[in-house]
Amino acid sequence: MVNLVLLGPPGAGKGTQAERLVRDYDLLHISTGDLLRDAIKAQSPLGRKAKMAVDEGKLVPDEVVVGLVEERLTDKEPGQGFILDGFPRTIAQAGALERLLESMQVPLDHVILFDIPIRLLEERIAKRAEQTRSAGAQPRTDDSPEVLKKRIEEFARATAALSPFYEQNGLLRRVDASEDIERVATQIRDFLQP
Ligand code: AP5
Numbered sequence: 001m002v003n004l005v006l007l008g009p010p011g012a013g014k015g016t017q018a019e020r021l022v023r024d025y026d027l028l029h030i031s032t033g034d035l036l037r038d039a040i041k042a043q044s045p046l047g048r049k050a051k052m053a054v055d056e057g058k059l060v061p062d063e064v065v066v067g068l069v070e071e072r073l074t075d076k077e078p079g080q081g082f083i084l085d086g087f088p089r090t091i092a093q094a095g096a097l098e099r100l101l102e103s104m105q106v107p108l109d110h111v112i113l114f115d116i117p118i119r120l121l122e123e124r125i126a127k128r129a130e131q132t133r134s135a136g137a138q139p140r141t142d143d144s145p146e147v148l149k150k151r152i153e154e155f156a157r158a159t160a161a162l163s164p165f166y167e168q169n170g171l172l173r174r175v176d177a178s179e180d181i182e183r184v185a186t187q188i189r190d191f192l193q194p
Contacts, residue, residue: 065093
């Protein structure tokens with residue numbers, strides 16, 4: 001069993017690597033971005049609360065995402081590992097996660113930080129939006145260049161504080177996320193070797 005947090009800016013490849021890890025290690029995948037988009041699509045009360053922040057590239061309030069993660073984590077099969085993709089994003093969320101895992105008597109094993117230059121993020125998100133359009137679907141509302149800029153700023157402002165936090169408790173592992181998908185996957189797998 002392995003329990004992971006994937007930390008990194010928008011477009012760094014967290015979702016892409018999470019998909020592979022879920023397949024290879026049979027993990028529960030909890031993506032706060034996906035959960036929020038589902039809630040927005042369903043127009044649930046939580047979705048209505050989150051919509052404006054997501055559309056503007058801002059962070060959704062801590063208590064909303066903490067509640068979502070708590071619900072999913074406490075529902076997991078005993079003995080099943082998990083990947084938290086896009087959570088925590090603030091020190092308050094990291095504290096809430098620590099308390100939750102402590103109450104469940106579950107350890108956090110690795111926090112994988114995706115290191116990547118901004119230029120590549122812009123290229124990857126533009127390509128994703130283009131591919132979505134060419135498949136006849138609507139790109140994510142927050143994938144426009146203006147909102148992406150805001151999301152990158154939010155990452156630098158709120159989430160960057162998390163690397164020293166996890167470095168201090170010895171959980172932080174850095175990967176060079178500018179490499180191709182296979183190579184990034186290999187770097188992560190190297191950390192997961194017993
Ligand atoms: P969220 O959905 O988490 O978005 P994000 O973190 O901005 O990340 P993305 O999903 O855009 O990118 P990714 O790193 O997963 O990259 P991907 O694998 O898709 O959050 C959205 C919003 O929800 C936030 O802005 C916020 O409003 C809210 N939110 C979510 N969590 C929150 C929280 N905890 N607290 C508060 N608010 C929260 O890859 C991108 C593209 O690149 C793909 O096309 C992929 O094929 C390609 N690609 C991936 N890896 C590579 C590679 N190595 N080489 C080349 N191409 C690659």
